[in-house]
Amino acid sequence: MWRPGRQTNTFSDRKGTFDPTDTRHVKHTKLEVWDFYEEREPKLARIPGSSSLEKYMDLLEGLPYVWRMVKDVLAIPTCAVLLLLYAVGQLGQAIFPALGLWYQGQLLNIVQVAIDTRTVDASHLLHVSAGRIMCSLAQRAMAILSFRVQEPLTARIGRWYGVRLFHARARLDLPTYETTNVQRQLDEVFPESDLGKIPVAFEALQTAAIFVRAGTQVLAQGFALMQVLGEHRDGLLLCVITGLSQGTMWFSQLNAMQPTRVWAATTTNEEYVKMQGWRRVVSDAAHRKEIVAGNLGEYASSEFKKASDKVGDKAGEFREQQRWEAVRQGFSLWTLFEHPFQYVPHIVFALRAIQYPASIPVSLASLHLIQSAMHGLIANFYRLANSTSSVAEQLAAVRKLYEVGNIKNKVQDGTVPFPEDASEIKSSVAVEFRNVSFKYPGAENYALRNISFKLAPGQLCVIVGVNGSGKSTILKLIVRLYDPDEEEILIGGHDIRTLKLHDLRQAISVLFQDFTHFPLSIRDNIAIGDPSAAGDDDHVRLAARLGGAESFIEKLPDGFNTYLDRPVRDLKERRHSSDAASTTARCGMQGIAVARTFMRSVVSEDTNVGLLLFDEPSASLDPVAEHDLFNRLRELRGSKTMLFSSHRFGNLTRHADLILYMNESVVVEAGTHEELLKREGEYANIWKLQAQAFM
Numbered sequence: 001m002w003r004p005g006r007q008t009n010t011f012s013d014r015k016g017t018f019d020p021t022d023t024r025h026v027k028h029t030k031l032e033v034w035d036f037y038e039e040r041e042p043k044l045a046r047i048p049g050s051s052s053l054e055k056y057m058d059l060l061e062g063l064p065y066v067w068r069m070v071k072d073v074l075a076i077p078t079c080a081v082l083l084l085l086y087a088v089g090q091l092g093q094a095i096f097p098a099l100g101l102w103y104q105g106q107l108l109n110i111v112q113v114a115i116d117t118r119t120v121d122a123s124h125l126l127h128v129s130a131g132r133i134m135c136s137l138a139q140r141a142m143a144i145l146s147f148r149v150q151e152p153l154t155a156r157i158g159r160w161y162g163v164r165l166f167h168a169r170a171r172l173d174l175p176t177y178e179t180t181n182v183q184r185q186l187d188e189v190f191p192e193s194d195l196g197k198i199p200v201a202f203e204a205l206q207t208a209a210i211f212v213r214a215g216t217q218v219l220a221q222g223f224a225l226m227q228v229l230g231e232h233r234d235g236l237l238l239c240v241i242t243g244l245s246q247g248t249m250w251f252s253q254l255n256a257m258q259p260t261r262v263w264a265a266t267t268t269n270e271e272y273v274k275m276q277g278w279r280r281v282v283s284d285a286a287h288r289k290e291i292v293a294g295n296l297g298e299y300a301s302s303e304f305k306k307a308s309d310k311v312g313d314k315a316g317e318f319r320e321q322q323r324w325e326a327v328r329q330g331f332s333l334w335t336l337f338e339h340p341f342q343y344v345p346h347i348v349f350a351l352r353a354i355q356y357p358a359s360i361p362v363s364l365a366s367l368h369l370i371q372s373a374m375h376g377l378i379a380n381f382y383r384l385a386n387s388t389s390s391v392a393e394q395l396a397a398v399r400k401l402y403e404v405g406n407i408k409n410k411v412q413d414g415t416v417p418f419p420e421d422a423s424e425i426k427s428s429v430a431v432e433f434r435n436v437s438f439k440y441p442g443a444e445n446y447a448l449r450n451i452s453f454k455l456a457p458g459q460l461c462v463i464v465g466v467n468g469s470g471k472s473t474i475l476k477l478i479v480r481l482y483d484p485d486e487e488e489i490l491i492g493g494h495d496i497r498t499l500k501l502h503d504l505r506q507a508i509s510v511l512f513q514d515f516t517h518f519p520l521s522i523r524d525n526i527a528i529g530d531p532s533a534a535g536d537d538d539h540v541r542l543a544a545r546l547g548g549a550e551s552f553i554e555k556l557p558d559g560f561n562t563y564l565d566r567p568v569r570d571l572k573e574r575r576h577s578s579d580a581a582s583t584t585a586r587c588g589m590q591g592i593a594v595a596r597t598f599m600r601s602v603v604s605e606d607t608n609v610g611l612l613l614f615d616e617p618s619a620s621l622d623p624v625a626e627h628d629l630f631n632r633l634r635e636l637r638g639s640k641t642m643l644f645s646s647h648r649f650g651n652l653t654r655h656a657d658l659i660l661y662m663n664e665s666v667v668v669e670a671g672t673h674e675e676l677l678k679r680e681g682e683y684a685n686i687w688k689l690q691a692q693a694f695m
């Protein structure tokens with residue numbers, strides 16, 4: 001935790017928390033007026049590839065998932081062949097450069113022999129030259145092969161995992177989806193934008209390929225280099241010197257590239273803070289009036305100067321100080337010698353050339369050969385070392401990828417099929433709440449307390465009450481968006497927790513108050529109400545007609561194919577039509593939502609829906625449209641049980657078999673309209689005040 005002393009400013013690039021007084025894990029540096037705290041690196045972190053030692057634990061945990069991933073990827077059609085080609089390309093790129101190096105050494109031998117004996121073995125020369133050229137060609141061909149294969153491979157793996165991840169996310173229930181941990185888990189796996197994103201699985205394979213390739217290359221090049229060295233005077237000496245100079249250069253570059261760890265900065269220098277305060281006073285137009293009217297210009301200047309003199313030259317912004325510190329740290333005794341060290345091999349070469357003038361051309365060529373070989377070798381060594389840590393990161397990513405599929409839903413599935421007898425549904429279903437209490441996850445107060453009521457099959461229940469009284473929550477519990485904390489809900493005489501979730505939800509048609517429109521076409525928005533009939537255009541059209549949306553939809557230029565909110569934006573500077581269309585379309589949204597519900601419940605003769613739930617569908621309608629909708633609902637529901645929530649006391653309550661009048665999470669009064677009027681309680685009072693206006 002960050003325990004603020006008298007800090008006035010803190011910055012941080014990375015998310016993280018630490019205690020600045022914990023000197024074992026946090027390093028404190030004074031950067032002029034700033035106190036800079038950074039997380040100490042583990043001691044081993046300087047060794048390339050070890051900076052993520054803790055990630056190796058992830059690596060172990062990730063291994064079983066990798067096995068699954070490999071099996072999955074190989075099972076994707078044609079991926080096995082593509083992967084094989086990719087592996088060949090990668091291995092080729094590792095082996096051919098080493099082979100080329102060996103041929104180059106052979107060429108040098110030929111030159112050496114030519115100088116010493118004045119003879120050339122022409123066929124050997126031809127053979128070696130051809131070998132050298134073939135290696136170059138093959139190396140290039142392997143690079144092209146890898147590159148060409150990568151595109152279809154990435155696309156195929158991406159598509160396969162895309163579908164899998166889509167399902168992993170789509171299947172989650174509400175309380176699970178709303179959990180912070182689950183959200184974090186999903187965020188880690190789903191990139192914000194898919195643009196140019198390489199699928200995690202392919203990235204992991206690619207990293208593994210780089211790892212294997214770099215390892216093979218190090219071995220092959222090392223081997224070839226040994227061969228070349230064995231045949232050249234001073235080869236080993238030149239090799240060691242070149243290796244040392246290049247290795248150290250890499251090492252210092254690597255250190256310079258260390259990523260910023262978790263850090264924070266603060267200042268306790270009061271004069272610096274005062275300076276910044278005055279700076280704001282004069283730069284912010286909001287203070288100008290008072291500065292001028294109060295004659296504060298001179299005073300402000302002298303105060304600023306006083307503070308500035310006290311702080312002196314240390315008054316830099318934190319970022320600026322941090323930059324200077326980085327520059328300061330960049331200089332060391334080693335950096336002084338680093339550069340001249342690069343020339344040591346040349347000096348050694350020059351000295352030897354003076355000693356053996358006859359071998360100058362060969363030595364020159366071997367120097368070049370050894371230098372470029374060492375360069376490649378060391379670059380590969382570092383690539384290898386770095387890829388070990390990224391292999392660990394990739395494995396962790398693969399594990400997360402698969403774990404998303406294992407997230408358990410909080411609402412547990414039941415085992416009892418519903419309805420056991422299909423004709424049961426046709427005659428609609430009974431609903432009963434037995435002393436149900438419920439709190440939303442993380443909420444302190446009850447959203448429902450001791451709710452009890454009973455609805456016989458085919459009855460109409462209207463739940464009324466002010467906003468926040470708990471009406472919607474009753475409907476949400478019936479479809480098991482959440483489970484009650486206490487007691488039980490029965491549907492058709494069964495505790496709903498025992499019923500198969502799919503069957504239960506299949507038997508219910510629900511229209512939520514805060515219904516949303518999917519970024520799909522209007523047709524699909526309606527059809528989604530009943531996936532089993534989604535392909536039937538007449539069915540969709542009828543649902544739209546019954547929902548009162550057909551005439552509105554037909555007036556749109558693209559009719560049922562109109563997108564209210566197009567998920568793919570045209571890539572041009574301005575958009576005219578789509579916005580205009582969506583403004584007009586908004587008016588018909590309610591109708592589309594009702595049509596979606598009807599698609600499931602009333603259009604089809606042999607529907608399996610026995611219970612209709614409407615959560616304030618008339619909230620945004622004017623009284624005439626509301627009256628219309630009520631009549632339509634009453635007509636169309638047939639014998640189905642219906643629960644209807646509303647904060648208005650109007651038309652529908654008079655037709656209700658049961659009215660639940662709710663206030664502050666409890667049912668205050670229950671009965672028919674007549675019964676409640678007779679009782680002259682709260683319902684009767686409010687009805688008298690409100691209802692006539694809507695009749």
Ligand SMILES: Nc1ncnc2c1ncn2[C@@H]1O[C@H](COP(=O)(O)OP(=O)(O)OP(=O)(O)O)[C@@H](O)[C@H]1O
Binds near residue numbers: 443466467469472513
């Ligand atoms: N997802 C949620 N998380 C936490 N609390 C919630 C959530 N949804 C509703 N509530 C709270 O539960 C209580 C009952 O809400 P509910 O939505 O059931 O009331 P309502 O009578 O339907 O009102 P409205 O018509 O405004 O939806 C309210 O206090 C509300 O703030």
